[in-house]
Amino acid sequence: MVRLLGIDLPRNKRIAYALTYIHGIGLTSAQKFIELAEISADTRTDDITTEQAVVLRNLLENCELNLEGDLRRFNGLNIKRLNEINCHRGKRHRNSLPVRGQRTRTNARSRRGAKKTVTGKKK
Template identity: 45%
Template sequence: MPRIFGVEIPGRKRTEYALCSIYGIGLTLAREICEKSGIDPAKKADALNDEELSQISKLLQTEYRTEGDLRREISGNIRRLISINSYRGSRHRRGLPVRGQRT
């Protein structure tokens, strides 16, 4: 199984679907990454060589927020909402739905 950013991506899957196992990357973004790095999205993740993996890692590091950075940003946004005593912050604090769902 190849590793990107400390995340084991499933080797038996196509590259475009395997990249979705990284936090912050969906199918559309995975296809965009494959296109920018010049990798065939239908290629299995096990078939990627070291050069292609490093190319994907470099692209993710420079252009996208993923894994730890994204998690920190989201938790920071929630902490900010709580600290300014907004309605959304109070809903987060109480563990209730934030976006208007019924309770």
Template identity: 50%
Template sequence: MARILGIEIPNEKRIEASLPYLFGIGRPTAAKILDHAGIDPNIRTGQLTEEQLVKIAQVIQAEGIVIEGDLRREKQTQLKRLTSINCYRGIRHKRGLPVRGQRTRTNARTRKGKKKTVGVKK
């Protein structure tokens, strides 16, 4: 497996499809990176030379793309800020409810978790 900035990406896939294995890089960003690095997006990751891998890493750093640990830390601090100031979104995060205005009367099971049946006594 090839390593870019300390993260292993699969060798058998096209480099355009392998780059999104880095947290913070999606398909459009991967295409932009390869364009700036001057690398064919259809080449397999295992066929890349060491210089090409270094060039990709340099482009990622030069473009200022935040990836992996730094991005995770940034997102975590933003969530902590929302919960600490007790804004609406922060409260929804705390309670484990949908944050972006979805209905909760039905559905919302992904966010709320497994259904808890409340028994009725006769």
């Protein structure tokens, strides 16, 4: 099992897809890291040698991208700042509503949670 940046990469997956389990690395950047480390794209996570893992670890630690904990902290602080200045986006985050202008009369179930049925007014 390969461990990079505190993340255990899944076994028996191609290395490009395994690297996407690290927060902040998508498929495109994973493929670039693999090319820089001179690892074959067909290599599975289990088949990586210790030397290749060390090269990959050094590349990830020395890159200029915010990855894993730093990126999560950065995003969390941005949301916290929006809440503190009491802007519209901050209020939407605080109330667990969609932030980017999506409709909420219907849909938005994943953000708002399960339906809460309100009974109609009796005559």
